[in-house]
Amino acid sequence: MKLTTEEKEMLAGSQGPGCQLSMEILVEVGEIFNAPYLIPVRSAHIVISNYKNCFEAGIEILEKFAFLQSKASIPTTVDPAGIDLERWKELGMPQDYAEKEWRIGLAVKKLDFIPCWTCTPYLCGQVPKVGDHLAWTESSAVIFANSILGARTNRETGGLDVACAIAGRTPYHGLHLDENRKGQVLIDVEIENMTREHFITLGYFMGLQAGTKIPVIEGIGRNSPLENYIGMGAASAASGGVALYHIVGITPEAPSLKMAFGQTSIPKPIPFGVKELKETKTKMCTAIPGAIDAVMVGCPHYTVAEIRELAKLLNMQKISPRVKFWIYTYKNNILLAQRLGYKEIIEKAGGEFIADTCMIVSHTELYGFKQIMTDSGKCAHYAPTEVQAGVAFGSIEECVKAAIIGEWRG
Amino acid sequence: MENGGGRIERRKDNVRYYFERKVVHPGFFRGEAIVSRRGFGFFRAIDPVTGIVRDKRNELCGQNIAGRVLVFPEGRGSTSGSMMIAELARRGTHFKAMVNRKTESILATGIILADKFFGKVIPAIHDFEIDPIELIETGDIITVNGNTGEVGVRKRG
Numbered sequence: 001m002k003l004t005t006e007e008k009e010m011l012a013g014s015q016g017p018g019c020q021l022s023m024e025i026l027v028e029v030g031e032i033f034n035a036p037y038l039i040p041v042r043s044a045h046i047v048i049s050n051y052k053n054c055f056e057a058g059i060e061i062l063e064k065f066a067f068l069q070s071k072a073s074i075p076t077t078v079d080p081a082g083i084d085l086e087r088w089k090e091l092g093m094p095q096d097y098a099e100k101e102w103r104i105g106l107a108v109k110k111l112d113f114i115p116c117w118t119c120t121p122y123l124c125g126q127v128p129k130v131g132d133h134l135a136w137t138e139s140s141a142v143i144f145a146n147s148i149l150g151a152r153t154n155r156e157t158g159g160l161d162v163a164c165a166i167a168g169r170t171p172y173h174g175l176h177l178d179e180n181r182k183g184q185v186l187i188d189v190e191i192e193n194m195t196r197e198h199f200i201t202l203g204y205f206m207g208l209q210a211g212t213k214i215p216v217i218e219g220i221g222r223n224s225p226l227e228n229y230i231g232m233g234a235a236s237a238a239s240g241g242v243a244l245y246h247i248v249g250i251t252p253e254a255p256s257l258k259m260a261f262g263q264t265s266i267p268k269p270i271p272f273g274v275k276e277l278k279e280t281k282t283k284m285c286t287a288i289p290g291a292i293d294a295v296m297v298g299c300p301h302y303t304v305a306e307i308r309e310l311a312k313l314l315n316m317q318k319i320s321p322r323v324k325f326w327i328y329t330y331k332n333n334i335l336l337a338q339r340l341g342y343k344e345i346i347e348k349a350g351g352e353f354i355a356d357t358c359m360i361v362s363h364t365e366l367y368g369f370k371q372i373m374t375d376s377g378k379c380a381h382y383a384p385t386e387v388q389a390g391v392a393f394g395s396i397e398e399c400v401k402a403a404i405i406g407e408w409r410g
Numbered sequence: 411m412e413n414g415g416g417r418i419e420r421r422k423d424n425v426r427y428y429f430e431r432k433v434v435h436p437g438f439f440r441g442e443a444i445v446s447r448r449g450f451g452f453f454r455a456i457d458p459v460t461g462i463v464r465d466k467r468n469e470l471c472g473q474n475i476a477g478r479v480l481v482f483p484e485g486r487g488s489t490s491g492s493m494m495i496a497e498l499a500r501r502g503t504h505f506k507a508m509v510n511r512k513t514e515s516i517l518a519t520g521i522i523l524a525d526k527f528f529g530k531v532i533p534a535i536h537d538f539e540i541d542p543i544e545l546i547e548t549g550d551i552i553t554v555n556g557n558t559g560e561v562g563v564r565k566r567g
Contacts, residue, residue: 025522032434032518047490055458057496061527137489157492157519241486385454 001030001171002037010167018070022163029160030171039133039172043075044165045121046113047137047158050082050361051100054158059100061159062107065166071112073168077121078113079138080301080328080357081105085117091354097363113165117356118330119300120230122149130252133176135164139243140234140300140378146244148229150252152176155243175244181253182262183216183246185209188269191277194220196228197395200377202272203232205280207240209270216246216260218269227306234300235377284380287390289410291322293369295403296359296387297396298328299376304336306396310351311342313400319350320406324367331355350403360386373402429540429561435521436556437533439507443550443563444478446470447543451487452494452516461503479552480505483543485517495520499530507554508534509542509561535561 003011011023026038048058083093083101108115116124119138128134128151136142136153145151154174156164164170174180187206191198199220206215215236229250236242246254254260297310307327319325327346334353337343343353354362359372359379365388373392374380383391392408402408446469455465461476476498485491495517498504504524510517513536524530533556546552546563553562 021526025519025526028435028522029515029518032432032513033515048493053453053488053490054493055497055500057500057523057528058493060500061496061523064527139489154515155489157489157515159492159496159523160515160519 001027001035003027007038007169016069018065018068019166021065021068022070022167025160025163026167026169026171030173033171033173035171035173037172038169039176040168041074041135041164041170042128042132043077043126043134043136044072044161045126045136045138045141046076046078046161046165048162049079049104049108049117050357051097051104052082052361052363058158059103059107062104062111062162065162066107066110070166072165074165075126076113076165077116077118077124077126078108079117079119080361081117082362083357084354085356087354092366093363111165116330119358120303120330123303124330124332133170135161135170137161139237140230142243143233143237143245144230146175147233147246147251181244182214182264183254183260184213184264185215186267186269187215187217188271189217189219190271190273194224194228195395196231197375198277199224199228200231200235200375201277201280201284203235204239204284204377204381205272205276206245207236207238207242210236210240210242212241212243214244214246215242216248216254216257218248218257220247222249225305227303230300231377235381238378238381281393284377284393285391286384287371287373287392287408289408290371291406292371292373292392292402292408293322293389294324294326294372295399296326296328296372296374296379297376297399299358299360299374299379301358302327302329302333304333307333307337307342307346308340310396310400311345313397314349314351315345317349317400317404319403321350322406323403325351325403326359327351327353328358329353329355359383371408373399373408375399429538430559431535431539431561432537433556433559434508434513434518434534434536435525435532437507437531438555438557439479439533440551440553441506442478443481443546443548443552444470444473444475445543445546445548446482448482449484449486450482451485452491452520453488456494456498458494458497458501458503461498475505476503477506479507479509479554481509481542481546481552483511485510485514487516489516491516492520492523496523496527499524499528499532502530504530504532507532507552509546509552509554510534510536511538511541511543512536535559
């Protein structure tokens with residue numbers, strides 16, 4: 001691998017032992033993937049942020065970097081923690097879990113990472129431009145940055161992400177290169193007036209069809225709210241391993257179908273119509289019609305616009321006392337919801353906000369829920385193993401309806 | 411690192427295969443193979459205390475990978491998988507060598523972290539001309555020489 005003079009010096013320890021260790025990791029990974037050199041990145045997003053996913057090993061890795069006096073050299077955000085850092089006790093989280101999270105929090109602070117604890121860094125000031133190279137983890141953020149913002153990042157892995165943040169570089173391979181960003185699968189959407197639920201179901205379908213390939217989507221309008229793309233991308237990154245998709249006319253690199261595919265010939269389209277929509281929704285539900293214990297929304301973290309929609313639906317309503325209704329979001333969004341009066345409306349109806357974490361990376365399995373409902377495709381995919389409950393997927397309107405009657409009718 | 415395709419030596423009662431390919435991580439280990447014919451995702455798949463595979467969707471479910479040569483086509487699943495490999499190494503319940511058809515970032519990072527942070531060397535080799543998944547069966551004795559890029563297979567029985 002070709003290194004600049006500065007990089008050779010970093011590798012020799014010129015910027016301290018933490019940077020040296022980071023460079024050693026980056027060079028070894030780069031050589032495995034035949035990366036010709038390292039590319040400077042504008043920002044990093046870290047997935048070593050909660051005990052459930054990173055174990056004691058992850059904490060020790062962060063602490064080692066902190067011990068070596070390492071600091072992020074680029075703006076670096078962190079994924080959700082494993083607890084609501086303020087309300088963990090009233091939410092029933094054990095002290096020993098909380099202590100693990102505090103150790104992560106302390107190391108994150110020492111490393112100068114921004115403790116936003118969210119999977120939507122692009123909604124809290126970490127906004128890449130078209131063509132920016134990034135080192136991001138969090139599959140739902142990676143796919144959003146690549147596909148909607150036109151930035152370039154691989155799905156970095158836990159551990160490598162920290163090295164990228166400290167060294168400010170990543171191996172130049174994969175989705176950083178033009179030739180690896182062209183479409184490989186074509187999906188033709190036959191449904192008119194796609195709702196959010198339809199977008200998310202399309203995302204889930206796309207992941208099952210494309211695996212880790214790059215899908216190109218034709219037939220969806222250009223005037224959708226951002227949340228539709230956030231939810232769709234998250235679902236496809238979970239059900240498959242999609243890291244980049246093209247929507248003709250929206251993805252910066254895909255002004256036309258031809259541009260989306262580049263030199264390769266355009267493949268036969270896979271239809272996504274009413275039949276596929278129905279079949280996919282069935283696949284996303286593992287619950288059986290009947291009582292639900294909780295509705296969990298905010299995967300990815302709910303935006304202010306989504307909180308607003310929910311407040312409208314819950315205004316003057318009463319959620320069944322048997323049902324928990326939890327909204328996971330970025331801390332600042334709760335403040336805004338409070339200022340807007342949405343928080344009061346939602347809480348009056350029986351809903352509850354949880355900051356800093358989500359149903360997937362916190363210890364929701366401890367609650368013993370048998371069945372839950374969600375409006376998230378990503379949550380639908382992971383809930384059976386992470387919440388250890390049956391899951392029903394539906395629109396937010398369906399979620400609210402089920403919460404009020406305490407039952408999902410299928 | 412990239413030299414050589416592979417050679418097959420037939421001896422009296424067993425067949426020995428040697429093939430040389432790309433080194434993912436240096437080191438040397440000889441031991442018993444455990445083979446998954448399908449892709450292997452580490453995220454939430456293993457009990458780190460014992461090294462036993464717990465994921466019901468994984469074909470090695472119920473088997474122990476600790477101390478063995480883990481052979482599988484490619485990695486899959488969440489990018490936090492590297493943390494599971496690091497945790498196995500921290501506890502000493504890790505696999506001792508790895509052979510893949512094609513490696514990817516989760517596996518490579520996990521193995522590098524195991525070495526750099528927990529002092530556990532897991533030699534790993536990938537990108538063969540001969541398909542290691544077709545050649546190697548669970549129970550075969552495998553030599554993984556991550557210093558030369560050579561993998562040797564002594565068939566079981």
